[in-house]
Amino acid sequence: MQASQFGQLQELLRHWNSRLNLTRLVEADDYWIGQVFDSLWPLQPWLTAPTAELSVIDVGTGGGFPGLAIAIALPQAQLTLVDSVGRKLEAVGAMAEELGLGERVKLRCERAEKSGREKACRGRFQLALARAVAAAPVVAEYLVPLLTSTGTALLYRGQWSSDDAEQLGRAAQLLKAQVGEARALELPRGRGQRHVIPLTPQAPCPSSYPRAVGVPAKQPLGQQAST
Numbered sequence: 001m002q003a004s005q006f007g008q009l010q011e012l013l014r015h016w017n018s019r020l021n022l023t024r025l026v027e028a029d030d031y032w033i034g035q036v037f038d039s040l041w042p043l044q045p046w047l048t049a050p051t052a053e054l055s056v057i058d059v060g061t062g063g064g065f066p067g068l069a070i071a072i073a074l075p076q077a078q079l080t081l082v083d084s085v086g087r088k089l090e091a092v093g094a095m096a097e098e099l100g101l102g103e104r105v106k107l108r109c110e111r112a113e114k115s116g117r118e119k120a121c122r123g124r125f126q127l128a129l130a131r132a133v134a135a136a137p138v139v140a141e142y143l144v145p146l147l148t149s150t151g152t153a154l155l156y157r158g159q160w161s162s163d164d165a166e167q168l169g170r171a172a173q174l175l176k177a178q179v180g181e182a183r184a185l186e187l188p189r190g191r192g193q194r195h196v197i198p199l200t201p202q203a204p205c206p207s208s209y210p211r212a213v214g215v216p217a218k219q220p221l222g223q224q225a226s227t
């Protein structure tokens with residue numbers, strides 16, 4: 001069932017990609033490794049020990065990754081997919097419907113800074129994640145306010161350095177979250193290194209975060225000069 005849904009998703013991506021430029025990663029290994037595997041490997045703890053229910057938010061979902069891949073792989077998960085570009089979300093919504101995931105996949109066409117202040121989103125998710133959206137401290141400011149007190153944010157990264165970790169640590173402190181141990185993985189067939197960085201809340205996120213639309217990216221938390 002899931003294998004055929006992933007095959008169907010590839011067909012749907014081909015279809016929608018011919019209308020709008022959703023993603024480069026549609027064929028062969030680009031799709032199976034660069035999209036499906038790359039979306040799912042950070043979820044290994046949740047895939048190996050599935051919980052009865054799981055509320056997940058994918059911020060900056062673009063063409064639907066990692067969100068749609070997670071909706072297929074974790075049938076108990078409720079997904080909220082956020083992106084500020086309406087035409088991409090329309091395509092993602094159509095794909096979710098075709099895949100029979102419409103009831104478990106909600107869409108929000110808005111900036112992540114706004115989601116973090118909405119009652120329906122703030123403090124509501126057990127998992128909040130983002131791939132290829134912005135620098136780690138910016139993403140942390142988008143994701144941490146969305147977490148329940150026992151939730152986890154997953155930052156999907158490519159390379160990860162000790163400087164990155166230090167800057168994220170300073171941002172996390174302001175957000176009252178703790179940075180967990182980064183996990184690293186070499187993608188199959190020489191497709192590069194990946195890291196996933198978990199963040200967990202230590203106390204309620206201060207109500208001043210996320211800051212107004214555009215501010216997190218312009219003045220990332222934890223930059224020595226601005227904080």
Ligand code: SAM
Nearest residue numbers: 060061062065083084085110111112131132133
């Ligand atoms: N996550 C997808 C992936 O890995 O293929 C898409 C990555 S794409 C490079 C980044 C996406 O994040 C874009 O679709 C963009 O519109 C969205 N995005 C960036 N900043 C955002 C924000 N503050 N709020 C909502 N969406 C945002």
